[in-house]
Amino acid sequence: MNWSKSAISMAVVFGLSACGGGGGDGGGNGGTPDYEYQAYACDAEIYEKAKELRIYQVMTEAFIDGDSNHDYNDGYGTSHHKGDLQGIIDSLDYIQSLGMNAVWMTPIFDSEGDSKLDATGYFTRNYFAIDPNFGTIEQARTLVNEAHARGMYVIFDGVFGHHKGNVTPSPNGLTPSGSDNPVSYPGTDNDTLEFYKEVASYWVTELGIDGWRLDQAYQVPVGAWGEIRKAVEDASKATTYTMNGETVNPMGYLVAEIWRGESEIAEQAYGTTEQPGLCSAFDFPGRYRIVQSYAVEESGGNNHSAGNLASVFSTHSAYPEHAVPNGFISNHDLVRLGDLQQRGNIAEPNESEYWLRHKAANAFLAAYSGPITFYYGEEIGDEVPGFADQEDNTTCAAVGLCDDHVARNSGKVEGLPTGARTNGDIFTANTEQADLRDYISTLMQIRSENPALYKGERTAIVTDEAVNVYFDHKLSGDNVVLFLANTSTSAKTVTVSDAQIGSNGDLKDLVSDALISQASGEYEITLGALESRFLEVVDPSPEGPDTGGIVGEGELADCTLPDSSEVGPIGEDVFARGSHNGWAAVDSHKLNYKGNNLYQLVFDEPSDTAFGFKYAVAEWSDDSTKRFEVSTPSQTVVLGTTLPVSRIEGSGKEMNVTIPEAGKYVYSLKIDNADPVSAAGTMMVSKCE
Known part of the structure; x- marks a missing residue:
């Protein structure tokens, strides 16, 4: 599919305030501050350990009402808005029973206000105090200690790019400057960067938390993230707690939320090899491919082929070597998988296919290379009844049914209240919910016992x-x-x-x-x-898998043919345009004309990958002779095999190709017939001998 028209691109435009509205873009990396950030390499030990993470995310105010003395009572979404720290404490045994080994909660710091936005926690005023609507510092300490006693890590949510005015000074008397994107210009006020280093370190030292999820991380210069990361790592190495009978240090894991494409995640989160920023970021490009494969994305687009699912990992080639992407399916800003199935008219909760698709998507996540994150309620296939019918309702914000907060419905934990604690309504899973929940628990057990899956x-x-x-x-x-x-x-x-x-x-x-x-x-x-x-x-061979058979024969597989000075039958430049290069007509993927109606591109693939593509000229049009794809029903490219191609009518669908290993590959297109109506030919993708 054309990612320039996909929901992930729309997210760049509309998702900037989705985590609670704070701050907008603010030009996070747009300026050139008069400050030289210190460069710190990623700690390989931390991020190798982080690949074991199976994180359970909760929206604090929407989750479980464990203490009726601490309620917001109002907020975005359809929940009771009474969730609190005690509710998370009460749920730790349940979360552990799912096979999760970490919990991340949305921000819990004091927001001192009365708006719906305050309930999200994403627009705070005091970074060093717990929001009384969520609980007390003693409850926060109990939560962390109880999680550690169960062998589980705790990750706080940090909003270091925007805040309310008149921020409470830190214990060292520091405050950030500006009300929006305050870390961008430390050359003007270096206290801003030092303030956020203190915030990030304080809770590691004070409570022993194991890291931070970093909201709208593009708002903070990538160099500043390197310094904040180093401050967290130093604080972690100086702090200890007991887990599984051993004295350990907090993990010191940081993960970025940048709701954008891979090139922007690479630039704004990971930085460069010479100056790394953060070492982990949520895999938004991969997430969209997962929901396309098993439901639809928010825009309604889908691609249920295995080739599309394989392309989840193709975007990772855009990242530097230190990058450790974090896989996920849903979060508090996105639409749940169940609601996306209904939006695509695929399956309803009363149909078996609905539950099979949940199992399938979660199985893929269980096999994901790197840390993974589950959103509360997905383990029971939760959805908002009737939400698919609300998508065109222009007043949906008034009733909490817009895409960016529809998933913030009340938490459902076996044996705990489903709404206000005083109502007495206790949740019990139905047969399908319990079956899915047990399956995910089994998957997490398998994942924990097989490092091949997570790393x-x-x-x-x-x-x-x-x-x-x-x-x-x-x-x-x-x-x-x-x-x-x-x-x-x-x-x-x-x-x-x-x-x-x-x-x-x-x-x-x-x-x-x-x-x-x-x-x-x-x-x-x-x-x-x-x-x-x-x-x-059970008994692996020393040689490993044999990926032979991907080298073809004949002129379509010949990587050494000279270019021709003639003009080919298409009459203009032809490109391999696909999800691997943003569907652009770029010189690196231009085919050269070899004569005899043959066009070829020899490209050095840097790693194993998978992507969708088509042969096309620079300008998209409805000219049927200018775009070609495999004409077999599967639209799958079998490496080293000559395949028929034909013109594409209308928008068409891309071919799917899997590259099993790094190396040079030749992409060939031979036009046997350039007739405007019946244009056809053959093609091949082959590894060069």
Whole structure:
């Protein structure tokens, strides 16, 4: 799909105030402050450990009413607006039972106001006090200590780019300057940066928190993030607590929220190798691909092919080596997966497909390489009844039904109040909710026991079912797991050789414990509709997976053909335009004319990846001779294979290709017939020998 028209681009325009409205863009990285930020490398030990994180996010004011003395009573969204710290404390056993090992709560600092915005916590006045509508400092301390006693980490939410006026001074007497984007110009007032270093360090020292989720991180210069990160790491190394019977330091994990595309996340969160900013950021580009694959994105667009799901990781090539993306499906600013299914007229909660799609999306997240975050309620397939019918309601803000806060509905935790504590209504999951919840708990157990899932080296396995079945080989040490995901609504059988997956013995299903044995050197793996499978390779071969068969033959696979001085039949430059390059017509992906109606591009792919693309000229138009794609029903490119292509009518759909390993590849397009009505030809993507 064309990402320039997607919801993630719309998020750049409309999502700036979505976390509670504070501050807008403010030109976070636009200025050049008269200040030289100190450069600090990412702590490899911290971020290797962070890959184990299974974070459970709660919207504090909307979650659980644990203490009727601390309520907001009003706010955005459809919740009771009575959530508090005691409600989170009361829920820790439940969160742990899901297999989560960390909890992140939206901001809990004193906002001293009476607006709906104050209930979100994203527009504070006192960074060093707990909001009395949420609880007390003693309850905050209890929450952290009780989480640690259960082997769980605690992550606070930091808003360091905007605040209310007249901010309460820090214990050291510092205040930030300005009411919006105050860290941007430390050359004018260096106390601003020092103030936020003190905020970030204070709660590590005072309570032993394990890190920060950083709201609208683009509002803070990337160099300043490096200094704030270093302050948190230093405070963490100087602080200890007891977890699982051992004396440990707080983790010191920081993760950025930048609701934008990968190039902006790279620039505004990660920085450069020479001057890293933050070392982890939420994977918004990946998130949109996940919901496109199993529902629709907020704009209504979807792509249910396995190729689209595979492209989740293609955007990571835009990031520097120190980047550790954090995978997720939903949060407090986005629409829940259940509501997105209904928006796309795909499935309703009374249909089995609704629950299968939740299982599938969460299975993919369980196999995600890096830390992951779950939003409260997703584990029971929560949704807002009737929300799909409200999308065109211009008064939705008045009743809390707009996209950016529809997911802020009341928390539902087994055995705890569903609304005001005094109402006496206790939540009990129905059969489908309990089944999904138990499945996610099983997935998290499997993930925790298999480092290949959260930090393993990925190799794409290409099969004849590539259009429907996502297939990963994941390796960490001697732990090898195959992850397969059927994105279609019919059963599929995948056949692979022992060499192809690097296996000398049985495959063990990590959910059912069933074994799959090879016959004549091949395995048949069956997946039901929308089913995902986690298969342990019991006896991995030393050679690993064989990605051979991706080198083609003939002129379409020849990477050494000279350019021709002639003009090709298309009459103008042709490009491989796709999600890997923002759908742009860029010189790095221009095909050269070789003569004999053949166009080719030889490109050095820096890593394994997957993306959608089409062959097209620089200007999009309805000229049917100027855009080509695979004409087979699957629209999947099988590497090293000659495939038919034809003209695209209207907007068309892109071809999906999986690149299983780094190296030089040739992209070829041969026009056999340039007739305006029946233009056709052949194509190939092949690794160069």
